[in-house]
Amino acid sequence: MKRVVLLALAVTACQPRAGLDDVSADPGLLGSALPRGFLWGTATAAHQIEGGLDNDWSVFEAGSFPDGTPHIRNRDRATVATDSWNRFDDDLAAMKALGSTTYRFSVEWSRLEPRKGEWNDAAMQRYRDWCVKLRANGITPMVTLQHFTLPRWVADAGGFEGEAIRGDLERFTRRVAGNLKDQVDWWVTLNEPNVYAVQGWLRGVFPPGKKDDTVTQTKVIAMMLKTHARMAQALREVDDVDADGDGFATRIAVAHHVRYFQPATTSPLDVAIAALTDDYSNEAIPRALKTGRVLLDVPGAITIDEVVPGLAGSIDVLGLNYYTRDLVRTDLGSPSFSTLTYRKGRATSDLGWDLYPDGLHSFLVRFAAYGWPLVVTENGLADRSGTLRTPFLVQHVHALERALRDGADVRGYAHWSLMDNFEWAEGYDAQFGLFTIEPGTLRRVPTASVEPFRAIGANIPR
Numbered sequence: 297m298k299r300v301v302l303l304a305l306a307v308t309a310c311q312p313r314a315g316l317d318d319v320s321a322d323p324g325l326l327g328s329a330l331p332r333g334f335l336w337g338t339a340t341a342a343h344q345i346e347g348g349l350d351n352d353w354s355v356f357e358a359g360s361f362p363d364g365t366p367h368i369r370n371r372d373r374a375t376v377a378t379d380s381w382n383r384f385d386d387d388l389a390a391m392k393a394l395g396s397t398t399y400r401f402s403v404e405w406s407r408l409e410p411r412k413g414e415w416n417d418a419a420m421q422r423y424r425d426w427c428v429k430l431r432a433n434g435i436t437p438m439v440t441l442q443h444f445t446l447p448r449w450v451a452d453a454g455g456f457e458g459e460a461i462r463g464d465l466e467r468f469t470r471r472v473a474g475n476l477k478d479q480v481d482w483w484v485t486l487n488e489p490n491v492y493a494v495q496g497w498l499r500g501v502f503p504p505g506k507k508d509d510t511v512t513q514t515k516v517i518a519m520m521l522k523t524h525a526r527m528a529q530a531l532r533e534v535d536d537v538d539a540d541g542d543g544f545a546t547r548i549a550v551a552h553h554v555r556y557f558q559p560a561t562t563s564p565l566d567v568a569i570a571a572l573t574d575d576y577s578n579e580a581i582p583r584a585l586k587t588g589r590v591l592l593d594v595p596g597a598i599t600i601d602e603v604v605p606g607l608a609g610s611i612d613v614l615g616l617n618y619y620t621r622d623l624v625r626t627d628l629g630s631p632s633f634s635t636l637t638y639r640k641g642r643a644t645s646d647l648g649w650d651l652y653p654d655g656l657h658s659f660l661v662r663f664a665a666y667g668w669p670l671v672v673t674e675n676g677l678a679d680r681s682g683t684l685r686t687p688f689l690v691q692h693v694h695a696l697e698r699a700l701r702d703g704a705d706v707r708g709y710a711h712w713s714l715m716d717n718f719e720w721a722e723g724y725d726a727q728f729g730l731f732t733i734e735p736g737t738l739r740r741v742p743t744a745s746v747e748p749f750r751a752i753g754a755n756i757p758r
């Protein structure tokens with residue numbers, strides 16, 4: 297019966313749609329090729345869902361660009377977001393409906409340490425309660441320690457442009473780990489250092505809203521890696537409890553955003569710039585995590601070549617956040633030497649992102665060569681109509697299964713996102729959720745992809 301339902305789902309899901317290539321293997325068994333114990337679930341981040349926060353983003357959201365355009369589409373604010381701070385039980389019910397065995401979420405630094413050295417123990421206790429509830433429901437918590445936001449006092453001191461953040465985030469990590477160590481083994485220190493730096497210093501659409509500053513952007517990535525090394529060290533020292541009994545007290549990851557860059561043409565310049573972009577954006581961070589040497593190069597602007605103590609060996613697992621493919625067209629007048637575009641005539645998400653499942657297969661196989669186990673810490677699409685989400689899911693899981701067959705050791709998949717939420721500069725327009733949020737009541741309403749998601753998960757060997 298289960299097989300028939302899945303087959304029907306997958307057949308519907310695989311009706312030809314421009315740009316979502318056909319699944320060639322038997323889709324009725326999707327999920328069954330994943331390894332026993334594979335973590336299956338969703339991801340969120342505090343600022344995007346909790347509501348009631350006061351951090352550097354709260355300030356940025358209120359502002360505008362010099363031409364008067366608001367920083368955030370439609371002047372949206374994360375003031376309430378999905379109100380998850382007060383509705384965790386609703387979120388948990390949604391996770392259970394999905395048959396989740398993991399939930400990746402972030403703990404919010406500005407909530408836990410609103411002023412330097414001043415700790416909010418009640419908030420820490422609430423995060424702890426979430427972890428206890430998750431585990432009681434067979435859902436492994438995966439906790440992100442920094443996901444794009446900073447407390448105001450940290451941002452005022454320069455954030456990742458300054459030096460102090462290394463010590464401050466290390467202390468924060470010690471505090472969180474000390475409180476959650478008997479509940480949490482899976483830790484993500486930082487989310488998407490490359491995106492954080494590009495959006496904040498090149499595109500100017502994240503705080504601190506600086507533009508075309510590839511020098512500082514590159515220094516920020518290096519500082520994030522240095523900070524990560526200290527956070528990882530802190531986790532290893534403090535979290536000495538193997539919460540899930542698998543023989544490891546810590547599984548430390550960085551959630552690394554990868555984009556599949558292809559040259560827009562066969563011209564040698566496009567090929568060279570695509571390779572440069574790929575190295576800077578995709579390769580430099582895993583390479584640094586493996587070797588301990590940060591090597592970042594923006595020709596003519598900045599080269600960083602620095603060995604960072606504690607960086608080599610700092611992760612146990614590489615997290616990959618994968619969404620899309622870009623075509624790289626040379627633009628030597630631009631600080632990044634390129635403009636990015638996408639292949640015409642293919643399905644795109646509501647944000648214009650090319651949907652390219654083969655890219656996931658390619659990255660999993662490529663980064664498996666470093667020797668780490670991998671987790672897909674994010675994968676999803678903005679799809680208000682809900683018509684593309686199921687084929688997207690089916691085909692990305694299929695790509696993941698092919699990567700496993702090709703030798704990649706993939707341990708988990710977290711769909712972005714559990715529910716529609718505050719999508720940073722895009723506000724609430726971009727809807728990534730497996731659940732949608734009913735305006736007014738904020739009720740979590742299942743999309744048509746909930747059942748396929750659950751059905752695939754049910755095929756994972758237990």
Ligand code: IFM
Pocket residue numbers: 341344488617674712719720728
């Ligand atoms: O919403 C974001 C998330 O915070 C980080 N990774 C990409 C997602 C979709 O843009």
